Amino acid sequence: MTAPQLPKVAGIDPPVPAPAPSSASPAAGSPSSAATSEDHSEAGSTAASPTAGALVQDHLARWVSDLTTLQELIERLLRTTTLDDALQELLRAGASLVGAGRGLVTLHPEGGPPVTVGLGLGRADLGHLETIPHEHTAPRTGSPYVRLLEDLPPVGTRDGVCHPDITGEDGLDPRHREVAARLGYAASYAVPLDVATPVPHRLGAAVWLYPEPAEPAERRRHLAGLYCGYATEHLARLLELDRVRETLTVLHSELLPSRLPRVPGIRLAVRHRPGAQGGGSWYDALPLPEGALGLAVGTITGSGPTAIAAMGRLRASLRAYAVMEGEDPVAVLSDLELLLRLTEPARAATALFAYCEPALRKVVVAGAGHCSPLVLGDHRTEYVETSLSAPLGMLACWEAPSVEIEPAPGETLLFYSDGLLRGTGAAMDRAFARLHLAAATVPRNSRHDPDAIADHVLRTVLPDETAEITDDVVLLVAHFE
Template sequence: MLAATTRIAHELHELPELPELPELQEQHEQQLDDTPILQIMEGAPHGILIASAVQGGTALYANAKLGDIFGTRVSTGPGELYAASTAIFDRNGEPLAFEDSPLGITLRTRRPASAELQYRIPGEPVRWMDITTTPLDCPRRGPVAVAYIHDISSRRHAALELDEANRRLGQQLDDLTWVHRLTEELTEDASLEDTLERVLAEGAQLLHAEFGVARVLDEQGQMRTRAVHGVPPGKPEMHQALQEIGPQHLLVADILSEGGSTIIEDVLNHPSIGQELRDLARSTGFRALYALALPGAGGKPVAAVAWAFAQAGRPTSRQRQLTETYCRFAGQIAENNHLYEREHAIASTLQQSMLAPRLPDVPGLQIAACSLPGAQGMQAGGDWYDVVAFDDGTAGLALGDVMGKGLGAAAAMGQMRTALRSYALVEGQDPAAVLTDLNALTVDMSLTDMATVLYAHIDPAARRAVLASAGHCPPLLVDGEGARFLRAGQGVPLGVVDDWSAEQEAVELAPGSLLILYTDGLVERRGEELGVGLERLRQSALAAPTEVGELCAWLMHDCLDEGVGPDDVAILAVRLR
């Protein structure tokens, strides 16, 4: 290339003085055609252009290959090279002035230059050019330069396609990561409302929606609103209005049955929208709607979610695809939460029905009891209590905790409570014997793998209590000497061994003594040693109201975070008059 450039400059230098244009151009072309070097340039595999600075930019010579590259013959008219530069753009696609192009720079500065450029003609594919320019040493001709032009369109288009493929792949990976992260977060939600609220919030962020509402199919097949998103504080009327956005308004009853979706781009002008929904859109400030079914594991819809937009329009295909993928996973989680919710309601009802509806009156004793289902988690536990009044004026107090959750635990709790009451009526003054019989039944009938039970027989006349425990929390005794935990004849939990036994403990009770039985939900907290919770209960009992009827509420509030806990709690308290 360097040798060819030197030869071109030499032959241009040997040409006679050129007349004024246009005669200069015609004569110059004829003389160049006669030079041997041009025969070589005509056979070059790349485009070659010789240009001067006359009238801003004039082509003196262009080989045939250059015409093939541009798809047209390069004009050698005076200044036409400069005029044609409007089709030149830099590699970023921005317009490029001729003087800033490699050829313009070389003509202006007499220095070599190179760049990748785009050649754009309306209605034609973009052509990519790799251009290198070199100045020619022709003092009598003024600034002259030669440009070597390679068509790299196919290479650039292939690179752009690869970049686009990589971009799409990266976006897909980002989308999958997004869905995976959000799905994992959904599994942390303990209730159906929590799940639906998270789906609405994440969907609104992805779709750029202002409002959202989620509805769930109840046992009667009716859609009930369970979550609303995007209502500003202090707008209860708007909250109520958004609750009315349901499938009957969104025309998706058929689509919901198929687990699909629907889009209403303009609620105010949609031909099938009723006046009720139009009025709702005006009052709450939305214009477009996008609704989806949340399918369960079998594909049957368990809920519907809808997002409302302030402006008319529709989500992009990527937004819809992401949202629908997310909702497929969310539907299965919502279905599980819904099933757990139903089981929790059944188990809670069963559990409460098996507790003593009212405590018996025992002369000389004040007795109070309460139970609190766990605020976290979806299933009821097996905490229970019972009081048996004997004909001789004594009483038997029992409190237990069956391992596990749900219907199984509630059923086992009911069986154990019934059995203990029967054993207590036979040998209630011997707590160890009662628990021994209960363990034999538990093992024989496989009621549960493990249960803790505390049973106490109290004689108010003798001011005496006898206690036995099967792995249960130690009872707390509060009297004139303070508050202390009793060893209570500890044995292993029921259901663990075939032959259960424990040494029961007798305790003398002073007048006014308070005995508190409780389950572990009252004293256990995650990440905290049990001793801390026991001491918290002891201090709380010392400061508790004297009236036993107020004691349970006091302990619940004082020992639990804001009066609620992650596990079920049962308390049974008795005060000697």
């Protein structure tokens, strides 16, 4: 008689069952045949011990296999850095643990919109699940997937809820059977996603679907519960990180110009992508007396809320200096450097300020450790030759000469942050070459539209719009008519 086959967990075969003990008796005349009844009883106990030891080894091997599998899955989950990637990894790992093929996870963070992601389910499929009517009270998760999640246990437990045979289950709404038949699933297993700290609450739930009537074994349920416990904490951290980033993004945008000014003879466009770390890059476009215009871009060292606040103070100061002495960009940056040294001694900043007279098509530029502007026209695409200068706050006294530019009618100046170059992931010389190529390849029918120029350059330099960038990206385009 053979031992029953143990179930598989996460694709790892269980250990080989221990062989059954032999029933052969000792031969006649052997020392065992002459043993007394007490000796015979002791011998029987000794013969049984190897089998018991093998069973213990089997259990230990199973536990080691389960823990190894769980560790691998958790390590894979912790390598995810975005919420969407983490949710997909949770669904894939959970499906392997409970032996399902498809599933969905829904989150309802406090103060945020609900998030629902499916595995093997499209948007239309999720929409069908949302049509399942409320049969009892609203679920604790607040999810629209009511019937799948309404029987979950109270917060703080890892027990899942299984519907092993939806077709044959009594008291089930006909709409649920209809949706299950349409989507091709016959059973479901739901696990709550509960956060323990700082206040225990339910973040959401995960559900896995089976194509045929099925129910995960207790061993699989236990592993899925452990895994979902770790996964929930990771998801909570990613949600909090997203909230902090969103707050920093809003704060950053509120400290930048809400709209660009309209000055005769020049048209402006700007593109700004906040970095993942909440950097301190800024831009400005300030109307000045006598039809002039001041343009500025810059970056302050550091990241996070303190860097953004320092950026706001620096930009406000630059606007004041530009109004008073904007026709002399060197003086503007010199005053800004003195202020930075006195009020932000632990920080440095790069900055570029340009005094533009659109009627005369004349631009005077001074830069402090910042990237040179790029001139784009029908007959040239070249970087402006500016002198090498140190960032503000790096020297006891900053000073650098200004450069005068005379753009021809129809030419465009590009001002940008170094985050645009770093976003390419290439060495700086190659990043400059890529930016030059992007400007040179702007279609001729788009060269008189600053918005089209900005979109083309940004799309060419940073083709992957979904890729996470570390530093702020600023691109300010000034087109002279």
